[in-house]
Amino acid sequence: MAEGRRGLGRGLSALLGEEDAPAVAAVEGRPTEGAREIPIELIHRNPGQPRQHFDEAELAELETSIRASGVLQPILVRPSPSKAGEFEIVAGERRWRAAQRAGVGAIPALVRELDDHRAYEIAIVENVQRSDLNAMEEARAYDELMGRMGYTQEKAAAAVGKSRSHVANTLRLLQLPQPVQEHVLNGRLTAGHARAILASDDQEAIAEQVVARGLSVRDTENLVRAKAAGPKKASGPRRAPKDTDTAALEADLEDVLGMSVDIADRGGAGEVRIKYATLEQLDELCRKLTRI
Structure with a gap:
């Protein structure tokens, strides 16, 4: 991967106003341009944006902040590929949505010439580095990134600043049945629940039990083990429960x-x-x- 790709995380922070502007030129390899106010109706969301779900409470909180202080941090856009004179969001959709709700007429934005692949890569990095994606969106984003860019897991991990094992473990969630994926996507199951359920031969049934009973990740792991062991036999020595130290070591x-x-x-x-x-x-x- 090129040096610019490896520096994407730092460069993205610069693009979003969190570092000095010269860092952008070093990463993007082109002259930088300061933020400018763009009428909000000329800005549109990217239909390929990896993040599909926005927390209502977070949006409401950001809307209140914008009403009081305005949009303090510019969003990142590119010229619209299909509408002349308009723009498509690369990073900052949540701020754009909250600004619309707050009735803001224009929003500060940095405009960059980016092709589809580069725009999507930056969108993934922005979301993943800010922990804005849930585990299922993150898994789908990595899969899409690897498919679009032809990246291996190592290259995808380097691009988003994560370990290869994290990317590999997250991608495993795509093996879950669609109904279970929907539970994760909608926040009814966490990534920890999903990884535990992956070890089950009856994933949909386990997921439904976990959601209905509000089980913790540890309870889910125990449920999966119990299902795998099958019904307890009436005869034979009973296995002693694990002591606290052994259980803690397993968890570690x-x-x-x-x-x-x-x-x-x-x-x-x-x-x-x-x-x-x-x-x-x-x-x-x-x-x-x-x-x-």
Whole structure:
């Protein structure tokens, strides 16, 4: 990937007014132009914007702020590909929406000449770096970015400033059935819930139980394990419940590995089971275990 691509995160901050303007030229490789006021009716959302859901409470809070102080940070736009004299949002749609609701007539904006691929890449970085995407939108955005740009997971991770394992684990959410994806998309399930559900053979049924009962991520993991174990047999030794230290160690390992971990301790001896869902996860596990 070119040096400019690797510097995209820093350059984006500059474009959005968070750093000195010279940083933009270094990243974009072109002269910079200061923000200007553009009539709000000449600005349109990008239909390919990776973020589709906007929190109503956050919009209302931003609207109140804009009514009191105006739009303090310019949005990033490009000339509209289909409407002469008008503009398409690259980054800052939430500010634009709130400004419309506040009745603002014009909004400060930075105009940049960007092709479709570059505009989409910046839109993803802006959203991901500001934690504005939910896990499902993030997974779809990475998938779209890799498809449009021909990126590998490593290149996609470098572009958005995330680790390869984070991108790989997020992309796994696309393996979920559509109804489960919708739960994540609409905030009824978190990324942690979704990763736990991935280990189940009956993902839709598990998801419905989790949503209906309001289960935590840990409860969801336990439910998935219980379903996988099947009905308890009447005979045979009963497995003792895990002590607090063992359960905490499992949770720590799962956070580090991004995979389901089960520790079976029998008086100081036992085994550790790590469950992976894809070959990429296995590859990442091997990298971690063999790292010197």
